[in-house]
Amino acid sequence: MTTAPAEPLTAWRVQFHAPVASFRDPLFPGVTRGLPVPPPSTVRGMLAAATGAPAEPVVLGLAAWSEGAGLDTETYHPIAADGARPAAGGRVPAVKGGMTIRDRPFLAHLHLTLWLPDPDGSRLTRALRRPRWPLRLGRSQDLVHLTDMTRVLLEPTKKASVDHALAPLDGHRVGAANVYRMATTVSADRLTTTWADYLWCDETTGRRPVHGAYRDSSCSGKEDQAVWLLRP
DSSP, X not given: OOOOOOSOEEEEEEEEEEEEEOOBOTTSTTSOOBOSSOOHHHHHHHHHHHHTXXXXXXXXXXXXXXXXXXXXXXXXXXXXXXXOOOTTTTBOOGGGTOSEEEEEEEEEEEEEEEEEETTXXXXXXXXXXXXXXXXXXXXXXXXXXXXXXXXXXXXXXXEEEOTTBOEETTSBOOTTEEEEEEEEEEOTTSOOEEEEEEEEESSOOOEEEEEEEEEETTSTTOSSEEEOOBOO
């Protein structure tokens, strides 16, 4: 259950744009199914790239949407998982289920907004101005561009515009929302992943009753944007 916030808090609203991004759903092995929104673990990984830390398990709010989507065809070269080193540089031979062609869904012109409450927000925004490593979303070649950073006041609310904000399962009852199970954090050695279920809407919603949410009244083009602070 989501705990209803009691007091306003200061945060940084940080906005990004990625010309192309792809988020594969790992719960469908062998199928290149894509997610319409970056998982919180992916976003926290991007923040870790900015600070240079092994991980950034921070509290954050998240909203994302894309202007379009497409399907690309790619060649996959599976790597042997048993430690064997075939002549092909570790790649599985074609006769044993190796090289194959698959379709990869991708998002075009992804818009991502994060809300980073203080004190972590101030620390992370300093790092984002001069990131330690390139900022990426999804695949290693999917670079993301920082477009705006604004200090805002988040106020507790019972009604706000849900739109494309990522919310916990009990965050609202908008009928157009879909449930997605996504990773919240991934350990530095990639051996441990934590999961959670989230609600996400593929369309604008207008003001709706919400639970456990804040509102950002200064978000451009939005009427009291709902913000759920998601914990790792």
